[in-house]
Amino acid sequence: MTEQIPPYGLREKRSQGRPRSAETRQAILDAAVELVGAREYRDVSIDAIAATARVGKQSIYRWWPSKADLVLEAFTEHSLRRMPPLVPSADAFADLEADLARFFAFMRNDLVAKGVRSLIAEAQLDPEFRAKLYDGVHHVRCEALRRILRHGCALGQFRRDLDEDVLAHVIHGAFWYRFLSGTRQPYDDGYARDVVALLRPGIEAQP
Amino acid sequence: MTEQIPPYGLREKRSQGRPRSAETRQAILDAAVELVGAREYRDVSIDAIAATARVGKQSIYRWWPSKADLVLEAFTEHSLRRMPPLVPSADAFADLEADLARFFAFMRNDLVAKGVRSLIAEAQLDPEFRAKLYDGVHHVRCEALRRILRHGCALGQFRRDLDEDVLAHVIHGAFWYRFLSGTRQPYDDGYARDVVALLRPGIEAQP
Amino acid sequence: MTEQIPPYGLREKRSQGRPRSAETRQAILDAAVELVGAREYRDVSIDAIAATARVGKQSIYRWWPSKADLVLEAFTEHSLRRMPPLVPSADAFADLEADLARFFAFMRNDLVAKGVRSLIAEAQLDPEFRAKLYDGVHHVRCEALRRILRHGCALGQFRRDLDEDVLAHVIHGAFWYRFLSGTRQPYDDGYARDVVALLRPGIEAQP
């Protein structure tokens, strides 16, 4: 995720000196999630995270370059990784709709939504972080979608000449637009169905 | 736009006292655009805007409740309003693609992109501002799209049973995803063509 | 005292902008004296002074370059200026002894001693501040002594060929040594008498 800092436990060489404390790390991540849930992201200060985690501020700055990076890692561990991959069925269109519906449901969780919104905001203000977020969130989702697309091609349901990127971005865009724009229309099961229905004729392999 | 404070010149009754200075107002808006262009939005402080505009800080707070509202108004006047409506032709699909391509080109301008990114970021962190931004930006674009859709229906090119909202959000989402997610794929004329081509079978009226 | 910052109320031009608040200034000085009295100088943080004075930290940094400068001004106003000049009598030796005894008594006050010790400490660590402290404290005392010396010469009690600086430094040194060195011998009326008695033969005009 955050490329500079390898995930805890994976550093190649046990360097000398006192090793990093796993309790401290987890306390910080937990505090971050808790506070982002409890108040506006803007109003979550590093000071408050440190105080909540009963940790020195330096222990945060030692391992994460910014609040955004910390929150990204916190939410990645807390929730974003918790969406298990979909098991493909015999109907790729159904899989597509199910995957969308499942993702929509996942994002309707208030805590998750709040965290993701914060990350999106941060990403707009910092191109470097935008890249990190792409790798950590968007890229993962795109891969999931791509798997369904290839499965649909293999099943013969989808056209062979589809541009995967365009399709993936249109489908995901449908979600992100409703999530980010402030429109009041929901991203629910019905929306998932409508989106797939709208795109189906453009995707479907001709008989 | 900023609901609390009606746009300059529209307040019903100017009670006695010194009237608002138009130069001051414009200097503030200009300074805001200039500074957002020159550095990162988060590094643009109200103090800096006031100093650049050679204006007292109070003169900013008197008329705009926050930096975000100021920047929204500044960019609305500076650029967002500058996109004239498209004149409909005999081919609604061509109109759709042209409108998209035109909007993409508009957003490829660095200054505009920077301003819009800032506003999107702010909108994620503040639900109230999200609503303002929807009215000021997204709603306007949706209306433009709707006009094309209705024209397409009138021409008999588009299906009558389309859900305008779903279609508008899918189309716009295609743009916003590429703009916001950090993916490296461009939003250019080719993308506009691809998006319309992908959706065409789902939109087109059946013979 | 602090040369950069003219004493409050003496700045030549009423510059534009909100004028400096006298209440704020006094609250800061009072808080400084109070806290230096209540705990060790080292443990008096700028944060604590600001909090005690119910004042923003910036309001301290705006007017004093360091804690030492603040404490110097605070104690100058609080106590160091409070020692009224001695009225010369017909016996310059008695005047000398009385002035010393009076100064000793003044410095036996715990609060004053604590403040002065802090300032001496700071002065050792910072040559610039040492100069400020010399002007504000040592120089003032030297002047008082010089006045007595000249008076003694005028009366014909003191030798004419005395080196004022040497004499002043020997006399003051007698005090500062006991005050600063950590010796347990007191600086009391008896010590004032002994010092004057020891020096008398070297000072006295020969018949």
Place this chain on the structure above:
Amino acid sequence: MTEQIPPYGLREKRSQGRPRSAETRQAILDAAVELVGAREYRDVSIDAIAATARVGKQSIYRWWPSKADLVLEAFTEHSLRRMPPLVPSADAFADLEADLARFFAFMRNDLVAKGVRSLIAEAQLDPEFRAKLYDGVHHVRCEALRRILRHGCALGQFRRDLDEDVLAHVIHGAFWYRFLSGTRQPYDDGYARDVVALLRPGIEAQP
């Protein structure tokens, strides 16, 4: 010197385990002197001393309770002990002047002066350390002076009824005042001569 911790090599029983490294001890003391010479005492951190000495921080804290104690020991070994006792001559006044002049010259060394100033500063802020410093520095000097006084008495040059403490403090005060107060007058051979000359009539045994 540092009462809690007996000088290296004097602890009665070295219990089992790895013994203290003399190289480590010396490296720390050397680093302390080097850094105090190179920058301001207040800017010399324990971290920096440890890094310069290529030593763990704990190895410092294990043996010295504070930076001040470390610097006191470092300078005691480095320089303060290096002033050999004066050999008494047949003229106690000349001895007195020579001893003063020699001490002045010693303190005119920049490195020594910097170290001593630091220690004096620390002593003002910490009564406990003040006592240590008195024992380590002031008391030693007082003893040297006392020896000259007694020699002068034995020779019949000095009055028998002198108060040793008063005299010692006046003489030493003459130095410390010029050293500590920030006055620009020097503590040189001439000053030594002037001080002794001023005091001579008060000291000299009456014929």
Place this chain on the structure above:
DNA sequence: GTCTAATCGAGACGGTACGTCGGGTCTTTGA
């Protein structure tokens, strides 16, 4: 032609958070 009240530039004010530094302790590995 005053009077009056809001506006203007300027900048001080009470706050909050920042990211860094240093102190003194603790926990590893290794000698």
Place this chain on the structure above:
DNA sequence: TCAAAGACCCGACGTACCGTCTCGATTAGAC
């Protein structure tokens, strides 16, 4: 047990902005 390394908790630092306030100086309409 000591030593080097360095992570840990803690608290202070000095700075940057925030949004509010208080000045003197303007300004145009109301009287």
